[in-house]
Amino acid sequence: MPANLPPEYFEVEKTLRQARTAEEKIAIMEKLLSIIPRHKGTEKLVALYRSKIARLKEEIEQRPATRKGPLFRIEKSGAGQVIVIGPPNAGKSALIQALTGVEVEVADFPFTTRMAAPYMMPFENIKIQLIDTPPITADYLESWLVEMVKMAEAVLVVLDASSPDSSAQLETIINRLQEKKVELVPGETIIPPEKFPFVKRTLLVLNKSDLRGAGTLLEELDILFGKKLDRLPVSASTTEGLETLRRLVFDLLQIVRVYSKVPGKKPDYESPFILKKGSNIMDLARQVHKDFAERLSYTRVWNKQGTINGLRVTRDYLLNDEDTVELHL
Ligand SMILES: Nc1nc2c(ncn2[C@@H]2O[C@H](COP(=O)(O)OP(=O)(O)OP(=O)(O)O)[C@@H](O)[C@H]2O)c(=O)[nH]1
Numbered sequence: 005m006p007a008n009l010p011p012e013y014f015e016v017e018k019t020l021r022q023a024r025t026a027e028e029k030i031a032i033m034e035k036l037l038s039i040i041p042r043h044k045g046t047e048k049l050v051a052l053y054r055s056k057i058a059r060l061k062e063e064i065e066q067r068p069a070t071r072k073g074p075l076f077r078i079e080k081s082g083a084g085q086v087i088v089i090g091p092p093n094a095g096k097s098a099l100i101q102a103l104t105g106v107e108v109e110v111a112d113f114p115f116t117t118r119m120a121a122p123y124m125m126p127f128e129n130i131k132i133q134l135i136d137t138p139p140i141t142a143d144y145l146e147s148w149l150v151e152m153v154k155m156a157e158a159v160l161v162v163l164d165a166s167s168p169d170s171s172a173q174l175e176t177i178i179n180r181l182q183e184k185k186v187e188l189v190p191g192e193t194i195i196p197p198e199k200f201p202f203v204k205r206t207l208l209v210l211n212k213s214d215l216r217g218a219g220t221l222l223e224e225l226d227i228l229f230g231k232k233l234d235r236l237p238v239s240a241s242t243t244e245g246l247e248t249l250r251r252l253v254f255d256l257l258q259i260v261r262v263y264s265k266v267p268g269k270k271p272d273y274e275s276p277f278i279l280k281k282g283s284n285i286m287d288l289a290r291q292v293h294k295d296f297a298e299r300l301s302y303t304r305v306w307n308k309q310g311t312i313n314g315l316r317v318t319r320d321y322l323l324n325d326e327d328t329v330e331l332h333l
């Protein structure tokens with residue numbers, strides 16, 4: 005076993021033993037690959053998982069046609085992957101179009117979207133991947149869609165705020181996912197790594213808030229679900245609430261952007277390092293360069309607010325969003 009594997013690796017690795025389907029195993033191995041630091045000592049391990057994943061994919065390919073679904077997995081890209089789900093006709097595709105500026109198939113009849121597809125949403129200086137999906141109903145939930153939810157970092161459930169059916173539809177979605185052992189939780193929840201596929205930070209997006217009767221859904225959700233999940237009224241048509249939505253999607257990811265700078269030079273604000281919230285200087289050093297962590301002598305930090313200015317910090321200093329860091333070797 006190579007040295008220097010972070011504790012998170014072992015937590016996630018444990019869940020591999022409980023995984024039953026090929027899809028679940030792939031999801032967990034992909035997660036492991038994203039955790040394993042890349043250096044000489046881990047090359048074999050990385051290769052091992054890659055070949056296992058390839059074999060499992062072949063196994064899926066060779067299943068009888070009745071069990072084979074469409075592509076169930078979308079390569080992650082950008083600062084995080086957020087899956088957009090919901091009942092038919094809620095405006096999932098329209099919302100993605102409004103957030104990304106990319107044309108998406110939108111129509112005033114249900115089941116317009118048949119396949120999952122990725123889109124990139126700009127947020128300030130980063131991009132977040134949004135996945136458009138087919139609708140979920142009481143008798144329609146693609147099994148590959150469940151696998152995709154398990155792999156995403158966070159979930160948006162889009163509801164039609166003007167429809168009287170929305171709260172019942174939300175309940176259906178929550179229950180159908182629960183049957184598949186996937187639980188939707190509020191955005192601030194800390195999820196232990198071993199629960200990653202089964203517990204998803206979620207925001208309810210109440211779309212079509214431009215239409216009559218849109219206000220009543222908020223009250224209804226309060227009565228039926230309490231404050232269990234966070235909610236935000238928006239309109240894909242008028243773009244109302246979309247700027248707030250971008251920020252909340254970023255918050256759901258629980259990541260921080262860190263700018264690394266060379267002494268005497270300005271930092272590059274266009275390409276921040278993306279780290280999980282709770283990461284420290286050592287985590288950053290490992291990401292910047294594989295030898296940095298060992299060779300690091302001291303570090304200076306500046307924060308966005310301007311209250312910390314070139315402060316010398318220790319290796320366990322917790323990074324905040326938009327900190328600028330100067331690593332000295
Ligand atoms: N008034 C209003 N109409 C909207 C809004 N967002 C979407 N729509 C309309 O709602 C209908 C459905 O939109 P879609 O984006 O196709 O909905 P969807 O959730 O992707 O639907 P499926 O792919 O069938 O699951 C279309 O006629 C949209 O023009 C909105 O914010 N306000």
Ligand SMILES: [Mg+2]
Pocket residue numbers: 096097098109110116117137
């Ligand atoms: Mg759609």
